[in-house]
Amino acid sequence: MICTILVIVEHKEARIKKVSEEILGYCSLLSAERGCCVKALVYGDKVESSVFEQIGSRGVKDIIFIKDKQLARHHPYLMVPVITGVIKRIQPQLVLFGNTPRGIDLAPRVAQRFYGYMASDVVGFEIENDRVSFCRYVYGQRVFETVNVRKYPVFATVRPNTISWANVPLEKPEVKCYTSEQHDLGTYVVKEVVTKTIKEIGLNEAEIVVAGGRGIKKAEDFSMLEDLARVLKGAVGASRGAVDAGLRPYSAQIGQTGQTISPRLYIACGISGAMQHTAGISAAQVIVAINSDPGAPIFKTADYCIVGDLYQIVPLLTREFCNRLNTI
Amino acid sequence: MKILVLLKETFAAGSRIVLVSPTEIDDRDISYSINPYDEHALEEAIRIKEKHGGEITVFLAAREQAAASLRDALALGADRAILLVADITGRKDSLITSKILVDAIKEEGDFDLILSGWTDIDEKNAQVPGRLSESLQIPFINIVTEIMEIKCLERKITCRREGDGCDEIIEAEMPALISVQKNINEPRYPKVQDILEAGKKKIELRRINTAEEDDGIAIRYELVGKKRARIRFDSSDPKKTARELVEKLMEAKVL
Numbered sequence: 328m329i330c331t332i333l334v335i336v337e338h339k340e341a342r343i344k345k346v347s348e349e350i351l352g353y354c355s356l357l358s359a360e361r362g363c364c365v366k367a368l369v370y371g372d373k374v375e376s377s378v379f380e381q382i383g384s385r386g387v388k389d390i391i392f393i394k395d396k397q398l399a400r401h402h403p404y405l406m407v408p409v410i411t412g413v414i415k416r417i418q419p420q421l422v423l424f425g426n427t428p429r430g431i432d433l434a435p436r437v438a439q440r441f442y443g444y445m446a447s448d449v450v451g452f453e454i455e456n457d458r459v460s461f462c463r464y465v466y467g468q469r470v471f472e473t474v475n476v477r478k479y480p481v482f483a484t485v486r487p488n489t490i491s492w493a494n495v496p497l498e499k500p501e502v503k504c505y506t507s508e509q510h511d512l513g514t515y516v517v518k519e520v521v522t523k524t525i526k527e528i529g530l531n532e533a534e535i536v537v538a539g540g541r542g543i544k545k546a547e548d549f550s551m552l553e554d555l556a557r558v559l560k561g562a563v564g565a566s567r568g569a570v571d572a573g574l575r576p577y578s579a580q581i582g583q584t585g586q587t588i589s590p591r592l593y594i595a596c597g598i599s600g601a602m603q604h605t606a607g608i609s610a611a612q613v614i615v616a617i618n619s620d621p622g623a624p625i626f627k628t629a630d631y632c633i634v635g636d637l638y639q640i641v642p643l644l645t646r647e648f649c650n651r652l653n654t655i
Numbered sequence: 656m657k658i659l660v661l662l663k664e665t666f667a668a669g670s671r672i673v674l675v676s677p678t679e680i681d682d683r684d685i686s687y688s689i690n691p692y693d694e695h696a697l698e699e700a701i702r703i704k705e706k707h708g709g710e711i712t713v714f715l716a717a718r719e720q721a722a723a724s725l726r727d728a729l730a731l732g733a734d735r736a737i738l739l740v741a742d743i744t745g746r747k748d749s750l751i752t753s754k755i756l757v758d759a760i761k762e763e764g765d766f767d768l769i770l771s772g773w774t775d776i777d778e779k780n781a782q783v784p785g786r787l788s789e790s791l792q793i794p795f796i797n798i799v800t801e802i803m804e805i806k807c808l809e810r811k812i813t814c815r816r817e818g819d820g821c822d823e824i825i826e827a828e829m830p831a832l833i834s835v836q837k838n839i840n841e842p843r844y845p846k847v848q849d850i851l852e853a854g855k856k857k858i859e860l861r862r863i864n865t866a867e868e869d870d871g872i873a874i875r876y877e878l879v880g881k882k883r884a885r886i887r888f889d890s891s892d893p894k895k896t897a898r899e900l901v902e903k904l905m906e907a908k909v910l
Contacts, residue, residue, distance in 0.1 A: 435786050466680075478870055591910075
């Protein structure tokens with residue numbers, strides 16, 4: 328029987344991460360239908376009360392807050408024991424993380440403490456009487472896998488932009504605050520944190536992505552894509568070809584050996600569309616491809632195909648979107 | 656330094672996936688290759704050996720036929736290659752793989768560093784290194800983009816890793832487990848001479864017996880057949896094309 332779901336909530340600068348919002352909202356709908364309860368775990372140092380209100384507005388009122396100065400920045404050896412302790416105390420059957428840099432680092436370690444099964448990067452999950460089922464993509468997104476699990480606790484990381492939730496009744500958050508008794512053992516020391524100077528939306532969290540390939544002649548020309556992305560409030564990515572050519576850093580790479588993303592809209596500019604690239608985008612809702620080569624493989628996996636010069640089309644698209652969306 | 660590199664086999668890019676049944680993928684026509692992320696791990700191990708000396712052991716938990724993949728590892732500079740063949744007929748997931756590796760590592764004992772890719776290109780679970788580190792109780796630095804320093808006498812390793820919108824510089828005590836990101840290095844190709852030399856090195860094969868228990872997990876597969884619309888725009892008039900595309904996207908409520 329699934330009685331309790333624990334959601335590990337991530338927050339940054341007084342806002343909970345979008346994937347945490349999605350998980351909380353979806354779980355509160357599930358709890359209304361299936362009769363289980365949902366609890367949220369928040370940890371950190373100074374956490375604004377607005378974070379707790381945002382959790383409440385996604386329908387979840389039971390919040391466990393572990394407050395400790397040491398938890399202000401990411402440290403797996405301080406966070407894993409905290410999460411483990413909470414799981415032992417409240418005994419959830421299902422524990423959910425976002426598939427984010429922190430979730431990816433923490434979830435497998437926590438799962439192993441319980442010898443629990445973990446489903447990575449799920450795009451959906453459902454609860455039935457006695458089991459949880461997860462959906463995810465494997466093999467370059469060519470195979471859809473459904474896993475049914477009957478042994479608990481079970482863990483999962485959830486891909487951003489995939490689970491949907493409708494309006495849920497707002498709840499007044501009830502926060503139980505605890506301190507952590509963790510000690511830094513010194514076996515893993517965070518010497519320095521170097522914040523990236525360009526503050527961009529994470530590729531896997533962006534709802535709209537504009538990406539460039541080898542069709543982009545030089546690195547500076549990516550500013551054309553950055554303009555389009557800005558108007559659409561999206562992120563900029565790149566194919567392996569563009570990254571290998573030094574036009575964009577590896578962190579922007581989308582594809583089999585880069586990131587796998589599920590945006591609502593993906594605009595591929597000057598990307599030929601080799602299978603290793605499309606493996607990273609095939610879960611996108613709508614794909615637009617712009618390429619001067621009419622035989623480019625990307626046209627087989629796109630919804631809208633423009634055979635043309637991206638250097639002409641992209642700025643025109645930017646202007647058109649700008650007019651239609653009334654953005655500056 | 657005693658270094659262990661963990662390799663995994665993956666479906667080669669472009670393999671045609673066929674389902675035998677909803678619970679089984681037909682792998683007869685599939686060609687396998689070493690997970691690209693693990694190749695970067697092996698390259699990093701070789702660089703560490705070149706700088707600090709020592710011995711590299713490679714583990715590959717895979718099918719019996721995978722021995723061929725280990726030849727390349729030996730040609731590149733691994734000293735020992737061990738193929739772990741488990742007689743699991745059904746599902747092999749991160750829990751089971753971790754158990755096989757933990758047992759094999761405990762048997763070998765005494766590694767200073769264990770390296771692997773942080774994820775793979777087919778199953779994308781990215782769980783084994785994290786699970787291993789918990790079972791082995793050694794510090795684990797995940798998604799490393801640069802190994803900055805190894806102080807052998809002090810038993811400390813300093814790495815740069817990918818954090819959330821930042822880079823983290825981590826110093827861990829050895830023995831440690833490191834999972835690498837693809838951009839940590841450029842793997843070399845084996846020289847013909849090395850390939851010939853590797854032919855003389857032995858690949859150890861170990862059979863693992865795993866008791867198949869009912870762990871309450873059932874998996875079903877479906878081929879993804881998302882049909883794309885493939886609507887073509889003639890761009891002889893780029894302004895018109897741009898306008899029409901935006902119109903279509905607004906109608907489809909994608910924005």
